[in-house]
Amino acid sequence: MAFTDGTADFRSDTVTRPTEAMRQAMANAEVGDDVYRDDPTVNALEEKAAAAVGMQRALFTPSGTMANQIGIHLHTRPGDGVICVPSAHVRKYELGSAAAISGTTFLVVESPDGSMTAAALDTALDPNGPYYNIRPGLLTWENTHNASGGTILSPEVMAKGSAIASERGIPVHLDGARIWNAAAGAGVEVEEWSQHATSMMFCFSKGLGAPIGSMLCGTADFIEEARRVRKRLGGGMRQVGVLAAAAAVAFDERDRLVEDHLLARRLGEGIAARHPDAVDLARVQTNMVRVDGAGLPAGAARFKDDLVAAGILVGFAAQDVLRFVTHRDVNAADVDRVLAVLDSA
Structure with a gap:
């Protein structure tokens, strides 16, 4: 309408504008100071999100860009190369944040649709090159792929490529801003992709239709460190339950x-x-x-x-x-x- x-x-x-149900949830949200981990509404949403993607823990962030950049920061060292396709959101639409915040560069794998073949990744992730080459520090996937028109990344393609990275000790981050669209379009569970990632993020404010917020997911240790980086980047919000309440409504309506x-x-x-x-x-x-x-x-x-x-x-x-x-x-x-x-x- x-x-x-x-x-x-x-x-x-x-x-999208918040629905009446979202506005009511925001008005009635039980809140606390999230920097002290005292906000019950966001705590509950983080637990629900982690369970939904099959990961141990999750962390609410103001934006998908912040969630992606926390992931890149924690998985890499300055000078590392982040593997992605040329039109990846993390490379093209996040204002050079990976370089500005984490000191990383990008190593691109050509692709017409956001996917990367195992053969191409075998070359890109080759550990036997000269020591003065840029060292691959992280493999990133995007699903759905925005620049290709919302195309869905095949779970099988991701599994094969991620396996190569894992064999070589390279972590995998999934930019799943619209991962719930991918799941709905492919008719499979999100875990078909998340099981092949070390960390992942998804947005509440894109396909799901909430006014604000994203979620970064990973192991308990990863999320504990992510909480520190989120605060460093200015994302340590206080009574964030008023935002998480609307996100929770959107999340529950993802069907x-x-x-x-x-x-x-x-x-x-x-x-x-x-x-x-x-x-x-x-x-x-x-x-x-x-x-x-x-x-x-x-x-x-x-x-x-x-x-x-x-x-x-x-x-x-x-x-x-x-x-x-x-x-x-x-x-x-x-x-x-x-x-x-x-x-x-």
Whole structure:
């Protein structure tokens, strides 16, 4: 459903507004000082999150970027290389935080969709190179892969690549910002991926639709150290239960993500029916649809302008490529509005 001003916002799943249930939970949350570990609401959510992903402990953070950067910081030493694909969120969209905070660089493995083959990782993680090469310190995966349009990382691909890293004593971090979308889209449990990671994070404020918050998960010892780094980075919040309460509502409602996926499929198929070269339906796997302006009569910029004029917001994923993201605050009527703009062009 569009916002009260009539705007249908497809820019991201981060634009959602708290539901009435979330607002009530926030208002009624039992709180305490989380720096002293006294907030019962966030403590309960951390326990629930850790159990859901099959890890020992979890730590609530203000953002996914902070959770990822804590993970990188704890797993590496200055000068280490973090293995990832070129378009990984940790490399491309986190303001160079890995270099600024942890003194690391990135060693990229080319990939069209966020996956990395065992053969490519066998080379990237080779321990027998000259001593003056950049030392691989961490392997990172992203699931779903944002830059590829929300594509799902195969558990089998992750298992094979992570096994190589583990054999060579290299930890594995999973950026699972939208891991619950991956689970809903693949029809499997999150543990199909998390079992192959040393640590992982997921966001409450993306697909799940909460107003704020992410969770970093790992062993008890890892999370104990993560708590120290979170404080160092300014993430030691106090009565955080008012945030965790909304996140808990979103987390409990995660089964609804399939609705967002069906809506994205409807949008993708609708655009493809009109302009077959504009959408690669094989990549519409979760809640994102990438629209290539080369397949539109007047290009992506003109389509975006026409959408804005109709009260519909969308963002660019790349030059002449638009990204639509479905979420709890858009519906089938909003998709029909998008298609009507195409029909009137």
